[in-house]
Amino acid sequence: MVEKGIINVSRRIRWVLFLMWGIPFMLGAQQSPHRNYVLPDPFQRTPIEHILQSTSGLIWLGTPAGLFTFDGHEYSRWSRPDSLDEPSAVSALFEDPTGLIWVGYADGHICQWKNRFQGLTLWSPEEGLPQARITGFAYATGNFWIATYGEGVYVWRNKRLYQFGVDDGLPNPEIYCIAADAKHRIWVGTDDGLTELQFFGDDQKRIRHVRPERFPDQIVQTLRPDAKGNLWLGFFEGQIVKYTVASDQIEVLPTIPDQYPISCLLHLEDQELWAGTEGGDLWRYSFRGKRWTRGIPEATTPGGIIRDLIMDRENNVWVASQPSGLFSFYRPVEFIPSSGISVQATLEDSDGQIWAGTPAGLYRLVHDQETGLYWPRHAQSLAKENVLS
Amino acid sequence: MLHGSILRCLVLFFLISGLTSHAFSQSETMSTATGRIHFTSDAPMEVIEATSSATRGVLHVARRTFAFTLPVNSFNGFNNALQKDHFNENYLESEKYPEATYSGRIIEQVDLTIPGTYDIRAKGNLVIHGIPRERIIRCKLIVKPDEIKVVSTFTVRLGDHHIQVPRIVHQKIAEEIHVDLQFTLKPL
Numbered sequence: 323m324v325e326k327g328i329i330n331v332s333r334r335i336r337w338v339l340f341l342m343w344g345i346p347f348m349l350g351a352q353q354s355p356h357r358n359y360v361l362p363d364p365f366q367r368t369p370i371e372h373i374l375q376s377t378s379g380l381i382w383l384g385t386p387a388g389l390f391t392f393d394g395h396e397y398s399r400w401s402r403p404d405s406l407d408e409p410s411a412v413s414a415l416f417e418d419p420t421g422l423i424w425v426g427y428a429d430g431h432i433c434q435w436k437n438r439f440q441g442l443t444l445w446s447p448e449e450g451l452p453q454a455r456i457t458g459f460a461y462a463t464g465n466f467w468i469a470t471y472g473e474g475v476y477v478w479r480n481k482r483l484y485q486f487g488v489d490d491g492l493p494n495p496e497i498y499c500i501a502a503d504a505k506h507r508i509w510v511g512t513d514d515g516l517t518e519l520q521f522f523g524d525d526q527k528r529i530r531h532v533r534p535e536r537f538p539d540q541i542v543q544t545l546r547p548d549a550k551g552n553l554w555l556g557f558f559e560g561q562i563v564k565y566t567v568a569s570d571q572i573e574v575l576p577t578i579p580d581q582y583p584i585s586c587l588l589h590l591e592d593q594e595l596w597a598g599t600e601g602g603d604l605w606r607y608s609f610r611g612k613r614w615t616r617g618i619p620e621a622t623t624p625g626g627i628i629r630d631l632i633m634d635r636e637n638n639v640w641v642a643s644q645p646s647g648l649f650s651f652y653r654p655v656e657f658i659p660s661s662g663i664s665v666q667a668t669l670e671d672s673d674g675q676i677w678a679g680t681p682a683g684l685y686r687l688v689h690d691q692e693t694g695l696y697w698p699r700h701a702q703s704l705a706k707e708n709v710l711s
Numbered sequence: 712m713l714h715g716s717i718l719r720c721l722v723l724f725f726l727i728s729g730l731t732s733h734a735f736s737q738s739e740t741m742s743t744a745t746g747r748i749h750f751t752s753d754a755p756m757e758v759i760e761a762t763s764s765a766t767r768g769v770l771h772v773a774r775r776t777f778a779f780t781l782p783v784n785s786f787n788g789f790n791n792a793l794q795k796d797h798f799n800e801n802y803l804e805s806e807k808y809p810e811a812t813y814s815g816r817i818i819e820q821v822d823l824t825i826p827g828t829y830d831i832r833a834k835g836n837l838v839i840h841g842i843p844r845e846r847i848i849r850c851k852l853i854v855k856p857d858e859i860k861v862v863s864t865f866t867v868r869l870g871d872h873h874i875q876v877p878r879i880v881h882q883k884i885a886e887e888i889h890v891d892l893q894f895t896l897k898p899l
Contacts, residue, residue, distance in 0.1 A: 449849065450832045485845075489834075525843075525845045
């Protein structure tokens with residue numbers, strides 16, 4: 323008896339799923355599509371707060387105990403240069419278009435990682451480094467951007483460092499998040515909403531505020547651009563907003579139950595939006611179903627804090643959480659409760675509906691509005707047929 | 712009698728020291744008129760150095776704002792007189808743009824009424840040859856009860872300020888000029 327089956331959410335690999343579903347059924351085994359990772363001793367209890375996958379495929383992990391990489395088999399810990407105090411919390415990770423890894427620290431230092439032999443080297447511009455927590459990096463049109471919590475935003479251009487501060491019109495020097503959108507615009511989130519920054523070659527700065535009263539909350543804690551040039555904003559009071567930059571439209575999504583502060587967002591191919599919260603665990607929003615469901619209940623802890631979310635090149639979603647730790651989740655394959663039926667065959671039809679063939683007939687999986695779960699519905703016309711394929 | 716004299720001395724001492732510290736804390740503006748600036752152009756075929764001690768400027772201690780100005784033709788110490796003429800007439804055009812200025816604000820929120828040594832960054836508008844450029848310049852501030860000493864080194868790119876050097880002298884004048892300065896600011 324198989325308690326859970328696996329369904330494929332992608333039509334292209336429908337037949338693969340068909341086989342995959344059959345195997346655990348035949349073996350009578352349960353498989354979990356998520357995998358946990360634990361840092362090596364003595365860092366096993368160190369929380370992971372930032373995740374990055376570089377073009378080399380390495381997974382980079384930022385923690386209060388410094389920087390780690392994971393190559394799929396082994397972890398490596400990367401110390402800062404001897405001239406700097408150890409340890410210092412990693413507060414931002416970024417890979418620029420040249421493949422250089424930028425590491426921002428809570429004490430304002432910035433290091434670069436060029437290769438395994440050189441390790442981390444301190445970045446030392448003539449202008450000096452911020453003395454505030456680095457909260458993020460971004461790159462667009464030849465400008466490298468550095469966000470800080472307390473000193474506004476710096477931009478590195480032609481080997482000179484410039485600052486966007488309150489004296490330049492920045493609404494708040496405490497920057498929570500920074501990102502370049504698909505049109506190469508730079509956005510920052512602060513206690514005073516969303517702001518676009520522009521910097522031109524002749525030192526000209528331009529700052530444009532999106533009026534914060536248009537949003538359900540002022541505090542933009544996280545922002546994630548999508549491939550279409552839209553921005554997804556997560557607010558302190560738990561709301562999530564899609565900001566369509568081109569038309570200046572704001573769409574407020576239904577709120578996640580209990581409205582915990584949004585800590586991170588991940589937009590997946592117009593199918594889903596994943597949201598990490600501070601104290602409310604991980605949630606997934608289906609654009610088709612227009613509803614929220616718990617992210618990966620079997621992997622996370624109710625009341626947990628989600629620090630970061632990324633999708634790697636193999637479609638695994640990586641989640642940095644507390645107290646559940648770091649885990650990856652193979653998103654195209656997930657478990658759906660099958661209510662004890664013996665699934666022998668599956669099909670996703672052209673409307674995206676999932677069908678299951680069983681010895682007791684044909685079932686169609688639908689969403690139950692009250693429980694938020696998928697349950698099979700009996701197809702009456704085939705109720706007594708043994709559906710094999 | 713002796714007791715009374717000691718008491719009077721102590722009262723006087725505390726009064727003076729109190730007044731002095733009060734005077735310093737109230738002296739919100741520090742200034743200089745003799746700030747020293749030295750530059751070096753280290754080109755493949757020639758090294759050019761010159762110094763000026765004519766920088767004037769003020770620092771507002773509480774607001775952490777500052778403004779300094781330097782007469783461009785006050786530099787001395789070139790390799791020869793002709794070089795100084797070229798500097799003023801051809802490159803810096805000091806008759807047309809007689810002063811270089813730098814004004815702005817200290818980024819770090821330091822309390823400059825407390826003696827100590829502070830590594831800070833100044834953010835301001837550096838105007839040379841009439842062309843303004845935003846610059847962040849690292850400085851060391853040595854704060855004493857009666858003065859603030861400013862020490863800094865930074866670079867200036869000629870191209871940033873539209874200072875054009877003829878191709879024929881490219882090997883003699885560096886594109887990037889190294890500048891070091893030392894100011895002693897006193898209460899105004």
